[in-house]
Amino acid sequence: MAENEAMEQQQTLPPNPEKATLEGRNKYLGFWFFLGGETVLFGSLFGTYLGLRSGVLDGPGPADLFHLDLVFIMTMILLTSSLTSVFAVINMKRGNYKGLLIWMWATVALGVAFLVFEIYEFYEYYHQGLGFSTSAFASAFYTLVGTHGAHVLFGVLWITTLLIRYRKSGLTLTNAPKFYTAVLYWHFIDVVWVFIFTVVYLLGIGG
């Protein structure tokens, strides 16, 4: 049945190519549900961090470590990457495959930049005496922000794989849902970061 729907739309591009087949619709819905689960996953990590953040002991605490300027730059990078991935989806719906690829590459580049800053950040903290085992705060901080970082890394690798695999294929009914879910994932990473910069960094310095 899914194929018949696709057949009718041969001449004009379907308005939502990612949802033009049953496989695409399944992927779309399943991925959203996965993100619903991820919400609880990160909720548990945030809760753990908030429960343990005063457990600093003799080690350095949030106010000693965090620098607003660095976090601000990282936030702007991730926010911009969210916008570039929105542009990618708009280009996909326009049938401009080249535009999709270019904006996705831009997203990947920004993701890599974010990761570089994060590695630098962790390196700095480590040298200021915040090892993973230093205090409960240290463990909780590295686990929460590190899990987010691991998600960014996975996203970068995933999107890069898609971009290389489909560099010449043009937009198809198979790859449209793949790009679309990758973009959803990328937005979700940004959503988590909004809470991280607010709850970890801003509250760490201000509260």
Added chain:
Amino acid sequence: MSSHVDPSAPLQGEPTKNTQRKLKKEMRTQLVSFVLMIFITSMAFLSIASDAIPSGFAIPFILLLAAIQVTLQLYFFMHMNEKGTAWVNIMIWSGLFIAVLTVAALMLLIGVVKY
């Protein structure tokens, strides 16, 4: 086997006029929401960086800003405002609800303070 559609064939053609109009409008909406997000983020950073704002105000304020920004992300960037997203809305809000419960419990009910 020729009657079966090849899912690896490149899609041809242009979107309909109607879709193109919608996409143009969406482009504008997305840019506006992006500018709004940048503004909100800057406000949050400023209210913490500035010494003039008491933390009693700043903390609830930045939490509110975060909530607004996440809503913008979900409903505009991730298109949860579109039709046919009822199940998506149900699942995401259920997830957020349980996440909030979890955070509240792990902050408050860990035996440090008795309620």
Added chain:
Amino acid sequence: MSYEKAQSKNVIWDWLTTVDHKKIGIMYLAGGAFFFALGGLEAILMRIQLMFPEFSFVQAQTFNELLTMHGTTMIFLAAMPLLFGFMNFIIPLQIGARDVAFPFLNALGFWLFLFGGLLLNVSWFVGGAPDAGWTAYVPLSSESPGHGLDYYVLGLQVGGLGTLIGGINFLVTIINMRAPGMSMMRMPLFTWSSFVASMLILFAFPALTIGLLLLMLERLFGGTFFAVDFGGNVIIWQHLFWIFGHPEVYILILPAFGIFSEILPTFAKKRLFGYSAMVFATLIIGFLGFMVWAHHMFTVGMGPVANAIFAVATMAIAVPTGIKIFNWLLTLWGGRIQFTTANLFALGFIPSFVMGGVTGVMLATSAANYQFHDTYFVVAHFHYVIIGGVVLGLFGGAFYWWPKMFGYRLNETLGKWFFWLFLTGFHLTFFVQHFLGLMGMQRRVASYLGGQGLESMNFISTMGAFLMTIAFILFLINIFVSTNNKENAADPWDGRTLEWTTPSPVPEYNFAQTPLVRDLDAYWYEKYEGDGKMKAAEPLGDIHMPNGTILPVLISLGLIIASFGFIYMVIPLIIAGLGVTFGSMFVRSIKEDHGYHIPVEEIKRDKEEG
């Protein structure tokens, strides 16, 4: 792959690479049954140890390992996979679908469960199983010497991932793959309750994932989340565990409720009483299931207000559960009841489960809970709800759906013997444990002193456990002696729902033509309002099928290799294992696999033969 090539695989390779929901369902059942027997054996060994005061059948350390593995195995490796087996096999048939939404992920979920379970049990042979209880409370678990707890953490992490994948698969299947006319409010109740259980899986398992991650980081990488001398807090584990753990018990019981809601109308020859109230009650139970986790922690010292809130929320669950009980009773009321084995299990369930529910309300009374906490009263309570609810449901479901799944009917006489022996053994084992608990016998103790009035009831309890074992062996015998009851296997019970419209055994494409659903209890409607056959919603045509693949096995295997690497801190093993896993995922991502089509001639031939 072409149709011809898909047909010509050898048997073992076929099962290893299958993405057919029916085969995966059967593998879940086989895997679950294996672990059920293993968990049962562990229980028997514990009961023998407790048969006499100060008995020395097993050592205290072994006893701790037995009780930990019994709980963990029964919950994660027996009850859930057995339910997943039924869900996998039955849900697509009940909603008129040819397959699940994600056949590949479905297979991956199964292999993750199986390998996770095997990993956990490897610990028996390499220096001792986990010994900190199935709840693995810190600091007992974080400080536990040896590698037992490392196996617990990684085995459950791998298995839990499989469960989460399975849950998402069922949710999307039920939302997107229903046949025309099958609206949400026409879905059979087993599908509905599995849907709600899958929602609970989706939101509960991430909390366990994080709990296990923290415990792994604590044990293997020097994390300090639970180390009080580093500013850590042990209560965080309890919250994370129970935020998962309480919904988990509803994940188990809701599909069992669904099974009873299928069996009772079939054998009372009446439509399920209060269908929409049943759906609503299921949703309410699912919602409240997330509101009550801290009732496992009344004695932790959260404070009186927190305790009171969780006590009230817990008692509220009795309301939707009561709605269900009364609806089942009213389904039976005035019905022409057939006392088949499947129905006996459903009828036996109602009073047994009510007893477990009543002790649940007693435990929810937070003030009284200080008295009950960690005694055999709790053990009696949760065995009444889990055996009296889930296990009776599984056995009832097995007798009910066996003809559909395996093409032959189980022997009814042996089945009734099995039922009565099992029910008697179950009550004998656990009823007395209420009183043992009230008399002060602690749960999880490896022995007890004589002369305190505990001897006779412990002895009775052990005798009951033997009776359950004998009953279970009768069931296993039944499976083998009944294989010739092949006649009337397609619709032996005069069924009401879509799964009974398919031939037994079910062809790999389930429905030659997608059925058109015209009412709740779709098949029953056609039997009495139509011509007894489902109307087709589409013309006969080629049927698209997904290709089998070995990648799910490889992904799971890689994770197991990496887990051994983590447990013994062998870096090359970690890299190799993760390499296999991510490499397989990479292959899956870049290799487009569009499946194959079964030609329409083939389907016509099947139809004529059937």
